[in-house]
Amino acid sequence: MKILVPVKRVVDKDIKIRVKADSSGVELANVKMSMNPFDEIAVEEAIRLKEAGKATEIIAVSIGPQQAGETIRTALAMGADRGILVKAEPPIEPLAVAKILKAIVEAEQPGLVIMGKQAIDDDCNQTGQMLAALLDWPQGTFASKLVIEGGDILVTREVDGGLQTVKLKGPAIVTTDLRLNEPRYASLPNIMKAKKKPIDEKTPDAYGVETKPRLEVLKTVEPPSRKAGVKVGSVAELVGKLKNEAGVL
Amino acid sequence: MPTLLVAEHDNKVLKDATHKAVTAAQGLASEIHVLVAGQNCRPVADAAAKLDGVAKVLLADGAPYEHQLAEPMAALIVSLAGPYEAIVAPATTAGKNYLPRVAALLDVMQISDISKVVGSDTFERLIYAGNAVQTVRSRDAKKVITVRTAAFQAAGEGGAAPVETVSAASDPGISAFVGEELSKSDRPELTSAKVIISGGRAMQSRENFTKYIEPVADKLGAAVGASRAAVDAGYAPNDWQVGQTGKVVAPELYIAVGISGAIQHLAGMKDSKVIVAINKDEEAPIFQVADYGLVADLYQALPELEQELGKLGR
Secondary structure, rough: EEEEEEOOEEEEOOOOEEEEOOOOEEEOOOOOOOEEEHHHHHHHHHHHHHHHHOOOOEEEEEEEEOOOOHHHHHHHOOOEEEEEEOOOOOOOOOOHHHHHHHHHHHHHOOOOOEEOOOOOOOOOOOHHHHHHHHHHHOOEEEEEEEEEEEEEEEEEEEOOOOEEEEEEEEOOOEEHHHOOOOOOOOOHHHHHHHHHOOOEEEHHHOOOOOOOOOOOEEEOOOOOOOOEEEEEOHHHHHHHHHHHOOOOO | OOOOEEEEEEOOOOOOOHHHHHHHHHHHOOOEEEEEEEOOHHHHHHHHHHHHHHHEEEEEHHHHHOOOOHHHHHHHHHOOOOOOEEEEEEEHHHHHHHHHHHHHOOOOEEEEEEEOOOOOEEEEEEEEEHHHHEEEEEOOOOOEEEOOOOOOOOOEEEOOOOOEEEEOOOOOOOEEHHHHHHHOOOOOOOHOOEEEEEEOOOHOOOHHHHHHHHHHHHHHHEEEEEEEEEEEEEOOOHHEEOOOOOOOOOOEEEEEEEOOHHHHHHHHHHOOOEEEEEOOOOOHHHHHOOEEEEEEHHHHHHHHHHHHHHHHHO
């Protein structure tokens, strides 16, 4: 079984982003970019399934600028077998990404697509569900555990009240939550080997997908900031202030 | 054209997330119809009928909807979508699961997790874990929207809308519910609690949550939360996690204990009315957003807090 893993290039999770002064967006020039952390978890899960003999080949896909090729290269260094780079200028919305991925799925015929539950830039949490809808496949979102049992895929999901387990008739889409696994670091020999692994380059046109955004971003601003309050000297003073000043007790 | 709002419930009780999503939907200035899809969930439909601003309740009662799995839910919502200009759901794990599926089937780009309705096609939403606010205008004919419930007040209950039964759509039959492990607790739910007390990595163990946090929570009638660090370390269950990738909350009073204040966590609680931070590191970033900060060792401060609250007759 092939596994397809879409990976997105985003601002590194440890970078504090800056909103542009003219409200036109978030500053991306000269900012460290990395693979979306939820996608790293997806790559790791695919590799573990391959190591367990449940998968034969892992294909990493990224849709974005030329540099998204580096994100694919990271997935290859972790252990993916080959890559597909669909070159398109951001922003490309989840719906367009899902349409491109659908075309790739139809061409590659994977038995499973594993992807991050959301990207940490736009925080949309949509692409996996949309891809599942377009393919008419079942979806196991926010996964903290994934088990393949014959043709079925058992997914334990992190839901508001706790955990829920669903059984999906494969092929299926699984989106990862934080506690599915801890992604590995690529070793130096594997980084060297990854340089020789093939990456196909495509365009959205090749898949007949229109990427013009449906949402118009009118402005992007800093969130209202909260001012630091006062330090209190004791628990008794704290309780007094909460009761008499803030009126919340 | 009316708005279809999908209710959040557990087949018995209508969840507060629905009340808040109704308030958001009122900003769209059109008639609101609430869809209650579940099994043996008539009481939920009756509760939804009482919500202020709701013109009609649609009840889809059937086995495929018992656990609100995304595949049958999306098929049902799409089958009803025709006359609606907007389809809205709270951004709970259930809404986040089925609504993008609906959007794709309708060829609509969803607007996720809105925090403000600016106009019928224009919304504010947070990006980059709450570090930027985007204003977006939808160009789609239909709008598909999930609502950040913490950003809206709950709608009141004074209405008496009619309840209409709608027939089930065909179940795609590609997914099945196997089981669930739900946390059992007498405490209020995190997303609707008026008071929350959360612990961080400094709690050091699950036992310390029980021994130090929970007695104070009981005195306050509070829900218990945790930082991602505490959840990752196994000190607290995943559904206690407050933060951008966990639950987003906005209680009257939020008490952060032994939480340093990572951006990820702040994104999930900084809209709380009053924030208290208890931390022994006076440089902790949490103090920059706290209304009241107490630099203290939590193992001394929490028992004292329990005692002081006791003096108030709590």
